[in-house]
Amino acid sequence: MFERFEKLVDVTAPPPREQPPQSLRALYRYFLSEHRRLFLALMLIGSGVAIADAMVPVFIGWIVTLVGATDRQAAFTAALPTLGLMAAVFLLLRPALLLLDLMLRNSLLVPRVTSRIRWVSHWHLIRKPWAFFQNDQAGRIASRVMHLPGALRESVEAGIRAVWYIAIYGGTSLLLLCQADWRLALPVLAWFLGYGLLLRRYVPRLRVLAGANAQAYSALMGRIVDSYSNILMVKLFARQDSEDAYAREALEAHDLAQRRHMRMITSFIFGLALLNTALLAGTAGIGIHLWLQGLVGAGALAMALPLCWQMASTAGWVAWEIAGIFENVAGVKDGMQSIAAPSTLTDLPQAKLLAVTRGEIRFEDVRFGYEGRPEVFSGFNLTIRPGEQVGIVGRSGAGKSTLVYLLLRLFDAREGRILVDGQDIREVTQESLRAAIGVVTQDVALMNRSILDNIRYGQPGAPPADVACAARQAQADGFIRALRDEDGREGYAAIVGERGVKLSGGQRQRIAMARAILKDAPIMIMDEPTAALDSEAEQAIQAELQALGRGRTMITIAHRLSTLMRMDRILVLDGGRLAEQGTHRELLERGGLYASLWRHQADALEPGHSLFRQEPEQAVA
Template sequence: MAGKNKIVSADATNPFGTLKNLWPYMWPSERPDLKMRVVWATLFLVIAKFILILVPYFFKWSTDALNGKLDLQGLVPAFLVGALALIIAYNLTRILQLGLNQLRDALFASVGQYAVRQLAYKTFVHMHQLSLRFHLERKTGGLSRIIERGTKGIETIVRFTILNSVPTILEFVLTAAIFWWGYGFSYLAVTAVTVWAYIWFTVKASDWRISIRRAMNDSDTEANTKAIDSLLNFETVKYFGNEDMEAKRFDASMARYEKSATDVWTSLGWLNFGQGVIFGLGTTVMLIMSGLAVQRGEQTIGDFVFVNAMLLQLAQPLNFIGFVYREIRQGLTDIEQMFELLEVEAEVTDRPDAVPLAIRQGAIAFRDVHFAYDPERPILKGISFEVPAGKTVAVVGPSGAGKSTLSRLLYRFYDIQSGAITVDGQDIRDVTQKSLRAAIGMVPQDTVLFNDTIAYNIRYGRPGATDEEVMAAAEIAQIGDFIRRLPDGPKTKVGERGLKLSGGEKQRVAIARTILKAPPILILDEATSALDTTTEREIQSALDLVSKNRTTLVIAHRLSTVINADEIIVLKDGLIAERGTHEGLLEQGGLYASMWNRQREATQAEEQLKKVREDDELGVVNRLAPAR
């Protein structure tokens, strides 16, 4: 769709360059019907301007008719030169001109909105094409406000460029020609000087206001970022009772926005006043010239009225020139950041000759993989291992060893610096990202759900799945009974990020979603590490069922979840320290055995503490029983 058109940088100092870049959206080659709307809108625009020029003439003729000085005999029929007929004609031309303008706006509305839709679509798609690194560093509230302002700015530019710039220039030309032809060069000179001074002042003042508008936008973005971030972390705010602190941070941002917005409106007042003074001086000079000509008998009262009417009529497009220029400059300011987003290049892209992944058995191999998020801090230092088709390989190790990095690299959220990662012998850099990710299912540690229904979140694994298939996946994930007990069943809303569900319930939804996707390759990235022991055992049984006969890579913190893996790989400082089965690693008495012993002692201590608490509660009940 919008991907056909290339967007380059928005430059607030070069509006014509940006307008050139936006032209494909105002003249959409893929939509001939919209191009015809532009043609018709332009035609009505020109007709409306010529009719508009007749309005002052009818005002002049009706004035002269009332004054007995009208001389149009032989040019038009007598019944049309009466004062009443001319007054009626004067008002009819105004109504006709207004109607043509509204028809023009109606015809162009779909063109402007289509341009906005194209660019908004392009931005949304581009955001999803950017790397995980970009999205980890972004600020959601500020990003959404930048896109919102950018789309509005584009609508302003597209609409005002065609609907106001062209007719205003045409009206200037017609007005100048009429003054020169009807009243001489002196009137043309005064008109030209007035218009030039008006436009010069408008441009200079508008350029001055751009920095003020940019400061207001920055304050608005900052305030919105803080508000969204605070609301997304609602629970954390409540945990620490920091509502007042959050309110003060937000209010501080709004105070800066208040000052900037006040400056914007104050500067607009000075701009409007300066424009009024310049046009007022020009009008005064021309009316004095016409008034003196009337006294000398060179002009009629109708001419005086005509000059005044033409100037009043000229005031509107002049004001539009100032308004259009301000809006376009402010629109460019608004879309600067949006265009900067569009200029951010995707870190991970498909090669020109990339082909879809051909899944045969689903075997995975890491071959001498080196990777670093930051060149100064390598994460993986030459990792090599295989996950045979249909087998389960677990990766364990201390925090920071690089375990979760493996899943991100297999999904190709990042590209490795050297080595290769293959699926059935195919380097994942040589296949399309879409086909690669379609073959992989992920159950992460932190499951974030969409603020929609349980059914929607499960169906996200395969959007075309039926209700029966959704519930079948829920049954396998051992969440079917829970869903049926809910008042709204599968249509129950899960809340923002799924906060209405417990950790175990969210994990089961994630498992059901992956079951519905039915991928040949499965990644379990610490899928139970955030759960209590009892819930972990329940979830683990569901995971064992899901991973059966699938190529499975398990990234785990709790070693009790990987004892049945076909192979366990122990990472330390980005290198493979040990590898083997659970029993074999325990016999080695190395890092894995040490981790196993510590976790087993911690689990035993937890179970003993739980038993002591249960015994204490039972003792209290027994002591109180006789008293009751």
């Protein structure tokens, strides 16, 4: 029975392609519209429970009237249909409604709908451009993804569970009281008016304070995760005290926001308690007056007082629910800043799949600059021939990595075009573009998974034999087979830790190279592929890279110039322009910027390094 309910929602079904909207109401509609039948069922069930609960005082009134009858047997016989109705409502109908409500909430709404919203949120977030993640903290983004679905679901659930309940219960109570005597309904009408005024006074303030509380919490989470993510730097620089101060500032800000929020909630609850007291006193006073005048019987009075008491008790619960609703709505609004943030880099509706047949790359009049910084490229032109192995060098900030980011379309050029085999990369899907390019980044990122899974990231589902072959080409198979993690997993099954912290820099770099080799893409980008390697390992891997590059277009960025000596062509960038280009020997003979960089590196190295083991004319140059 549980599984039947749980299967009504497919958590990981393909989500809607359109981006989550930036309007709060539209965001609720976006996430909840596919579950409208569930919420409608909950409202109908809630109405049934509220009406059944409102009938309790009515039945109490009937029983009071019954036990006050002179002819008890005749009165009991006459009341049998009423007693049968009472039994049906309380022994059958109400338990059945409660069971169905519990099944819908606990088997469907809480686990499945929340997971569904979380999946859709994550699906859209992971497809946002790289710049989006650069401009925020990973901890805060993750906190929003995890918190928003629950907050969104709980705010709607509380609205149905509490606000809708008291609306139905109150409306039913008014009708029942009016049937007994319209004057008994006056305190209830006055209570509803006072309740509305109370909400009008406190709701806007609660919304603002709840929003400030949610933002302060999000900021606190971001700071704490930032410290944990960079714990090695904290330890190396002995900065625990600084991190304490950094976290303390956010913690105190959150504490202050939370205290202000709780003060307002306390005032709201106390005001509601006074209102409830007035409701009970007013109903009792009017009821006793009408009873003394002989206008209502004891049964009517026995019905009116429990009705109002139940309403007053429910109102306190509803007040807490309303406070929770605003807190959750504030959490949703905070999460919107990430989940509903507009994507500035998207595929065109008619985008096609990239077809790489030769591997030619062209930059045509490209102009680009990062926001708030000077332009990196202005009218940049470059053609990389099919199958050509190209090295890129230049001083820091010359635009080397930016050139690669633009080719991968991690950023869009402001003007000009970038073509791969004549296809404008803005007119093809980003996934097909990046699937055609293998990359080894300077800052190697590994998942907290096994080495097998990390290398397989280049080609999911690749046989273990192919993974091992790629690792051997990257000079990684030897150290991989000797690995053993704290749980006893060995070799390719060993877990590398968060961002690969259990491995050395050189080991991480070689695994990243194995991953790129396994991907076997027609275009390869190597960004400082041997930066973390010693000279001996560098020479061994250079031979493998040379073989890997045959038949495919390869771009290699390096500060260590010995990595580029065998390239077909070396491009020298300076200030966002192509200052020089040619082979290693041609550039040395030219005596320009490249030759200057070569001499500086040679002067900094000891004899015997690979830079000195060149042909005589190269060493002299």
